[in-house]
Amino acid sequence: xxxxxxxxxxxxxxxxxxxxxxxxxxxxxxxxxxxxxxxxxxxxxxxxxxxxxxxxxxxxxxxxxxxxxxxxxxxxxxxxxxxxxxxxxxxxxxxxxxxxxxxxxxxxxxxxxxxxxxxxxxxxxxxxxxxxxxxxxxxxxxxxxxxxxxxxxxxxxxxxxxxxxxxxxxxxxxxxxxxxxxxxxxxxxxxxxxxxxxxxxxxxxxxxxxxxxxxxxxxxxxxxxxxxxxxxxxxxxxxxxxxxxxxxxxxxxxxxxxxxxxxxxxxxxxxxxxxxxxxxxxxxxxxxxxxxxxxxxxxxxxxxxxxxxxxxxxxxxxxxxxxxxxxxxxxxxxxxxxxxxxxxxxxxxxxxxxxxxxxxxxxxxxxxxxxxxxxxxxxxxx
Numbered sequence: 001x002x003x004x005x006x007x008x009x010x011x012x013x014x015x016x017x018x019x020x021x022x023x024x025x026x027x028x029x030x031x032x033x034x035x036x037x038x039x040x041x042x043x044x045x046x047x048x049x050x051x052x053x054x055x056x057x058x059x060x061x062x063x064x065x066x067x068x069x070x071x072x073x074x075x076x077x078x079x080x081x082x083x084x085x086x087x088x089x090x091x092x093x094x095x096x097x098x099x100x101x102x103x104x105x106x107x108x109x110x111x112x113x114x115x116x117x118x119x120x121x122x123x124x125x126x127x128x129x130x131x132x133x134x135x136x137x138x139x140x141x142x143x144x145x146x147x148x149x150x151x152x153x154x155x156x157x158x159x160x161x162x163x164x165x166x167x168x169x170x171x172x173x174x175x176x177x178x179x180x181x182x183x184x185x186x187x188x189x190x191x192x193x194x195x196x197x198x199x200x201x202x203x204x205x206x207x208x209x210x211x212x213x214x215x216x217x218x219x220x221x222x223x224x225x226x227x228x229x230x231x232x233x234x235x236x237x238x239x240x241x242x243x244x245x246x247x248x249x250x251x252x253x254x255x256x257x258x259x260x261x262x263x264x265x266x267x268x269x270x271x272x273x274x275x276x277x278x279x280x281x282x283x284x285x286x287x288x289x290x291x292x293x294x295x296x297x298x299x300x301x302x303x304x305x306x307x308x309x310x311x312x313x314x315x316x317x318x319x320x321x322x323x324x325x326x327x328x329x330x331x332x333x334x335x336x337x338x339x340x341x342x343x344x345x346x347x348x349x350x351x352x353x354x355x356x357x358x359x360x361x362x363x364x365x366x367x368x369x370x371x372x373x374x375x376x377x378x379x380x381x382x
Contacts, residue, residue: 022378025059031373036064039366045250048073048242048355052270053370054278055348059380063270071242072224072267073353074257076334079264082212083193084131084310085280086200088290089215091127095203098128098293105199112173113137113191116181125182127199130192131310132299138176139189140168141259145175151259156247159254162229165194165261186299186307190263197262208262220279222272227265229258241267244336245356264334273340273351281330281342281349295330304364305333314341316368326371337363348374 023031032053040046050065050073063070090096096105103110103123110122114137121136129135144150149157151171172191179187197208204211209231217225223235244252251257258265279285297306297313304318312332316323327348331341337354350370354363 021376023373023376024379025377025381028058028373028377029060029062032062032370033064035366035369035373039362040066042362043354043356043359045243045245045356045358048244048353050270051350051352051366052274053348053350053374054274055346055374057347057380058374058377060348060374070270071240072269073242073338073355074228074244074252074260074334074336075264075266075268075273075340075353076260076336076338077190077264078273078332078334078338078340079260079262079266080193080310081276081280081332081340082216082266083196083200083262084294085216085285086208086211087127087131087196087310088286088294090200090203092287092290096127096199098126100127101125102127102130102195102199105202106195109169109195109198113169113195114178114182116178121178121182127196128309129182130196131294132186133188133192133307134184134186134299135182135189135192136178136180136185136187137189137192137195138172138179139187139191140172140176140194141190141263143176145177148175152247155254155256155259156249156251159251159256161256163256163258163261165198168194168259168261186301188301188307190260193263194261200262212266216276216285217272220272220275220285222268222275225266225268225272227261228267229255230261230265243355245358246336247357270351270353274349277331277340277342277349277351281344282347314364314367316371319364319368323368326368326375329367329371333360333363335360339363339367341367343374346374 046066048071050070053060053062102125114122125135140151142150200211201208209227224233226233241252294309294311297308299307301307304315306313314329316326327343329341329343333339335357337359339352342349
């Protein structure tokens with residue numbers, strides 16, 4: 001659930017000092033706490049804002065939130081990481097290949113989705129192209145044809161509607177056109193990830209939400225993660241999602257958030273997402289050769305954000321040259337100002353949720369400030 005970003009980042013005061021003043025652990029925590037408080041003061045809707053920083057070598061294992069009780073939150077397109085992992089697991093199991101033709105798996109499901117200038121290219125699309133957003137397929141969530149609302153608009157207009165993958169594909173067929181011939185460009189697309197979810201179902205023989213639970217959530221003890229409208233958490237009980245704002249509306253109770261499926265229809269917690277973060281980037285979830293393959297950040301999504309094969313990299317120096325040398329965070333963002341990121345140079349993980357698409361720019365400003373503080377820690381034992 002990522003719409004096009006317009007990130008015009010105003011430089012923060014911390015840039016003036018750069019990394020000149022070293023910090024010990026205590027002073028660093030004080031600075032980050034101050035940055036967090038200042039950011040909360042800027043937000044109109046702060047009820048479900050939360051952040052978790054884990055940096056073992058720096059002695060940091062710290063939570064930040066706006067409330068004493070942290071509620072689960074919608075991960076938005078951070079959930080695409082789970083779909084990517086599911087597909088790569090199937091590749092590692094030998095049931096799929098990076099260059100497998102999607103049509104050979106899904107057949108007629110592909111009809112009408114890859115037509116360019118009257119020619120149908122559905123039989124040319126590969127799994128890797130879907131993962132990397134280079135298949136040319138339109139994006140049902142954000143793209144809209146003239147005179148027709150996008151699915152994002154329909155989600156807000158009809159909050160009681162529950163969406164199925166078939167209905168989302170049919171919307172794509174009825175109202176949208178492929179953007180280019182497969183492999184000839186980059187176009188971010190939730191529709192492509194919907195097809196990846198269908199591949200997972202086809203090859204595993206189980207519903208997508210069940211696959212995630214059995215192959216990812218349960219092995220990682222992600223006990224409070226679920227897909228609203230489709231599954232319950234492993235812990236069970238009454239699953240509840242914290243306050244969530246999209247286009248000025250509080251949507252946590254909307255049934256229509258089921259428009260997000262394999263493109264990011266997951267609700268989770270800081271703790272659960274951190275377990276996933278560490279397993280993905282520090283071992284135990286995918287093979288090293290698979291991680292190397294997905295980290296080919298060749299396509300520019302927006303200024304400072306590059307896409308690999310189902311994973312993103314932030315390059316703050318694109319925002320402003322003085323940010324050269326800042327961490328190149330790897331992971332994914334979501335439209336609700338959600339981030340799951342890892343710094344491979346410093347072994348630092350961050351999970352963040354500000355809970356509104358209005359706060360994407362705020363979240364990047366905060367990440368830049370926090371990165372600057374983390375870079376200045378010289379004595380983590382004090």
